[in-house]
Amino acid sequence: MITLPDGSRRGFPGPVTGADVAAAIGPGLAKAAIAIKLDGRPRDLASLIDHDAAVAIITREMPEGLQILRHDAAHVMAEAVKELYPETQVTFGPATETGFYYDFARAESFTPDDLAKIEERMRDIVKRDEAITREVWDRGQAVAFFQGIGERYKAEYIGEIPPDEELSVYRQGDFVDLCTGPHLPSTGRLGQAFKLMTVAGAYWRGDPRNAQLQRVYGTAWPSQKELDQYLFQLEEAERRDHRRLGRELDLFHLGEEAVGSVFWHPKGWTIYRTIEAYMRRRLDQAGYQEVKGPLLLDRSLWEATGHWENFRENMFIAESRDERVLAVKPMNCPGHVLIFKNRLRSYRELPLRLAEFGSCHRNEPSGALHGIMRVRGFTQDDAHIFCTQDQVTGEAIEFCKLLLSIYRDFGFDDVAVKFSTRPEQRMGSDVYWNLAEADLEAAVKAAGLPYTLNPGEGAFYGPKLEFVLRDALGRDWQCGTLQLDFQMPERLGATYVGEDGARHAPIMLHRAILGSMERFIGILIEHYAGHFPLWLAPQQIIIASITEEAAGYGEEVARELRAQGLRAAADAGNEKIGYKVREHSLAKVPVILAVGRREAAQRMVSVRRLGSTAQESLALADAVARLIIEASPPG
């Protein structure tokens, strides 16, 4: 008896295959079927069902089906590589979110020409429509076989598979691969909607101490249409790339003179200051107190916090004329703790929320740098909340509310939460960790936010929540964080006097909303594709005069708007209005006010919005009043 996803049941006289079940339901499904889900687990279409079970047919359009498709694309690629370059060893080749990759071991590196050849051979293999069959081998046989054909990585890996686990091997044509599956019934079912993208290095088993393999990436989709759509999306992402827009819109630059640090240009810095002012306002309202700590702090402090031990390699060290060794601060928390413990604190002062736009420097590995998203010098919208254990939940809930509200103001409604627990390399006893993890989990539950578990990814001093927002292209970015720290205040000897007259170490919440200003602005640039909402646009309004006769009036309009706090400038240049409209539209100025002889005579402006060709004639006073309202920041 077989139960289908809609709850209906079908009886079969004896054992059947997944293909039989699909055929029994209908010929259309039989044709579309590529695999089955047997009691919730994906299996080959050819797998035998010999007991009462819940069965669902998987088609290529379903998420599970797409994953199988991509996994198969990896196998077809491996087969193609083995045919073209038999000396190559295969290792792992899984599906990814947009396609697949396979890691190969080969002395020579693959060139772009090689990729084209491999892709061509893959298309052949699909045309050959080779049957893909599953076999179960015993360990000795498998190790001997893979050793015999020179596949040392595969042979090594077999030794690590738990002995009670079935060892399955898939055969397609002459290619035999160790794999748990499931797979398509034949290579022809893959279709031709795939494309090889790039080749890059990747460590065997993800460990930098191991050999580096060559990872060939590809993308694969159920149909050509979806492949084309994906490729278009990649182009769109490139058009929005913050490094490109940063240059085109003259926001910032990066240079060899300060690798990994941002040179903010006037327009970029205007965005920065606008965001900073907005955040400052929101934090003031939420009961934070802003502070500013020193950039250079003595080595002994970093030894006390544990950073010297854990992160010295990534800290910039500055030596002074005396014997002291100073480190450029990689984070702001020790400074805030020092401010906290500078005098005797009472429980009445808690929760004490110290905020700082903290300039930090971390000597990130060169390969990690990426535009202004991952830099060596950056500014965190950091704050530390010193509180009692009773206050943790309430503070966490308030923080989550504030964070979501701020994200909404920047146009991000989709926020995911990850809960990261104790990492392997950590500070402090498990007693602390048990307490901290329990408290933080209780807090996120109380805040009513759904979250996913991220085991082992916490900070070395405490567990953390990470807030991931999704941008206009559906990409995820981790920005906000909330970390619970039972250790640092105690390590640095920060205490407060409790109601009982005794001294207690406060609990410290580390938190950031934007994460880093640099990174967040990078995300915003890409999210808005450079087309910022009026309140954020560095140049909000251009007054383009049509003739020299109207230039004086244009300047007057610009002065009036600036007097009202708007970022307006007059363009009295010697160009036609069409040229000016094009120039400022490309510069993504949200509002262009055209003024000619008519407007000057009647004290009007002709309003043109970015993204529209419509023109609206307004009295100057009305236009100013309207723009003031539109340009006012949220919150």
Added chain:
RNA sequence: GCUGCCGUAGCUCAGUGGUAGAGCACUCCCUUGGUAAGGGAGAGGUCGGUGGUUCAAUCCCACCCGGCAGCACCA
């Protein structure tokens, strides 16, 4: 940091073992034009850096610096 690829004008890119070119941008002149490029002229480069091979190197080789993609890393 590792693997691979790349580095020519502000930008996008041609090009060659015999000391360099286009378009856009820039400057000036003409043009005063009504909503995405009006016309003309000019200026601009130690061909990423340092060594080497060569009669001769932007081109070939080595090292270094920087960038890109991925991996690893992200307190």
